[in-house]
Amino acid sequence: MSFTPNEIALLLVALLAGLVLGLMMSGRGKYKRLWREEQSAHHHAIRDRDARLNAANERIAELERQSAPIGPGTATAVAGGVHGRDDLSRINGISQTQEVALNEAGYHRYGQIAALNGEQEATLEARLGLKPGTIAHEDWRGQAHDLERGEKPGLLSRLTGQA
Template sequence: MSFNLNEVALLLVVLVIGWLLGLMMSGRGKYRRLWQDEQAVHRSAIKERDARIEASHKRIAELERHSAAPIAVGATTTAAGVGHGRDDLSRISGVSQAQESALNEAGYHRYGQIAALNAEQEATLEARLGLKPGAIAHDDWRGQALALERGDSKPGLLSRLTGSH
């Protein structure tokens, strides 16, 4: 009986597959045990994560209970801004909450810092905030910040037009 080349190749493929299956089956459950061990480790990691999350939720609730002191009307800017060494920069016309966060990240926390900006710093901030060149000067952030620093309650177009700083 003679075999052609295709039959020999097919026989070799079948032998290799049989050999691989034999190796996998002869592990006496070794791979099953490894899989079960991995599942146990995963379950314990999930339990630990859930326990940490629950503990953090309890801590947050505890902190909220302790800091639930009533805040007087009108003191929100004082409690939120000045108490932490920051002014509410979003009171400047043209500054959004997101831009205020970006300003804080850039190191600008007080009205005086905005009022003291030079042209180079303005250009840098405009690039960082994604504003058009000259937008800070156009909206007069420096003038508004100066008015807010002095205590004017509503800086903006009306005070600039009337000259009442």
């Protein structure tokens, strides 16, 4: 099989055109450059994250040095002070769900419970699904008054009726 000079010239032109098109399509290292840029951005993000974590840990350590030790009941007092509410579930006879219902009814402080009158007691008993006279029987007002003064209501004081 022999080629004519015209066929050889056409073959060379086709090979040169393929070479030129191949070089144009290769991007001349474009993907390698993009990969390096992505790696650099990743390392930068990792350094930023570590710097933020270190700053946060330093701030936590500083706050721990400044604060007093936490004793029993402190978390409840802080939570009540932040939200403007007392922990009404500390009153014997009030469950967590009843405390939520009391908060929804507008009772957030021990003083509000201590200041209840008979009509308000009856309304609350109906709202909470309690038997009539339950609030008076369990002495919610007395317990709330003690808690408002900072006293812990004790079993003996509730049984004997003495302060």
